[in-house]
Amino acid sequence: MKQCPYCGKEYSDDMALCPLDRQPLAEVGVASLVETANVAPKIPARKSEPYVPYPEYRWSQRDAWKFLGMYLVFGALWSVVTNSLDAHLHPFYLWTWSPFGVVTMAVLYAGLCVLTAAYFARTETFTSFCKAMGLDRRLSKYVWFGVVAAVGIQFVGYVLHALHLVKLYSDNYEVNRFDTIPGAQRYLYLFPVLFAPFWEEPVNRGFLYKSFRGSYSAPVATSLIVAWTALTHWNQYRHFGWGVIDLSAWTVLLCYLREKSDSLWDCIWCHFAFNAFSLILDATLR
Numbered sequence: 001m002k003q004c005p006y007c008g009k010e011y012s013d014d015m016a017l018c019p020l021d022r023q024p025l026a027e028v029g030v031a032s033l034v035e036t037a038n039v040a041p042k043i044p045a046r047k048s049e050p051y052v053p054y055p056e057y058r059w060s061q062r063d064a065w066k067f068l069g070m071y072l073v074f075g076a077l078w079s080v081v082t083n084s085l086d087a088h089l090h091p092f093y094l095w096t097w098s099p100f101g102v103v104t105m106a107v108l109y110a111g112l113c114v115l116t117a118a119y120f121a122r123t124e125t126f127t128s129f130c131k132a133m134g135l136d137r138r139l140s141k142y143v144w145f146g147v148v149a150a151v152g153i154q155f156v157g158y159v160l161h162a163l164h165l166v167k168l169y170s171d172n173y174e175v176n177r178f179d180t181i182p183g184a185q186r187y188l189y190l191f192p193v194l195f196a197p198f199w200e201e202p203v204n205r206g207f208l209y210k211s212f213r214g215s216y217s218a219p220v221a222t223s224l225i226v227a228w229t230a231l232t233h234w235n236q237y238r239h240f241g242w243g244v245i246d247l248s249a250w251t252v253l254l255c256y257l258r259e260k261s262d263s264l265w266d267c268i269w270c271h272f273a274f275n276a277f278s279l280i281l282d283a284t285l286r
Helices: 031-036 061-088 090-096 099-120 126-133 143-162 173-180 184-195 197-213 218-232 242-260 265-285
Strands: none
Touching: 061 090, 061 099, 061 197, 090 099, 099 184, 099 197, 126 197, 143 242, 143 265, 173 184, 184 197, 184 265, 197 218, 197 242, 197 265, 218 242, 242 265
8 A cells, every 4th residue: 555645645556646636655654754754855756756845844736726715715705895894984995095004904915815825834833934935045046037037027018018019007006096196105005016025925936836836747837826826917917918928927937936946035036126127117107
């Protein structure tokens, strides 16, 4: 008999991979040793074996799908509650879209998403969460490639826009409010855009990509993250313009960085450069 070191299910000797988690099966009695081994990053012996960068945090596609299901449930509840309060409590509506309200709601939503990821990642402390997501590692040599590539993707888009070859998506409430209201408080509207890399990367690349990668190949895991990006950034994707190419290429770039580097900070700085340069170019065009 063979046993999956991830889920513990037993299978016949003629099976090589767990059909649920796509983990290589081990002989009964050896699986527990594989599970608890605290060794250097595992290098697959065969191409069919999944890449597991952190053996102590062995996630699979089941963890990813569970997280996505819970994310959609929480997202639906969030929309129902906030829309109901906006419709029936006018003071709440005014506060929600005020500068401080936008910041507060962004932090609350980000916290909900990160805590959900931490729960399915089975990390019980802040230290273990940072270790599992790759936040306890320094920037690698790939960070500059990521930053330059992210800026380049944005720059190409705006050059094509200047040549009237593509139409850019600019229906962003926070940016529009920043452009229209006076005073220093208007800078708070930029907070959700600049804050996004610091919570989206632990969720999307730190946990979600790694979970898919524990069961699937890099192209499949990347494709699933691109599809998830399309769903969460549907306002940009629904126009079927440059935004589809722009965000898809950027998502592939982030997954590539996650594949090559054990440090999530590479992805965070790449994401931050992408968003910040977008704001700079948008302000220049306006």
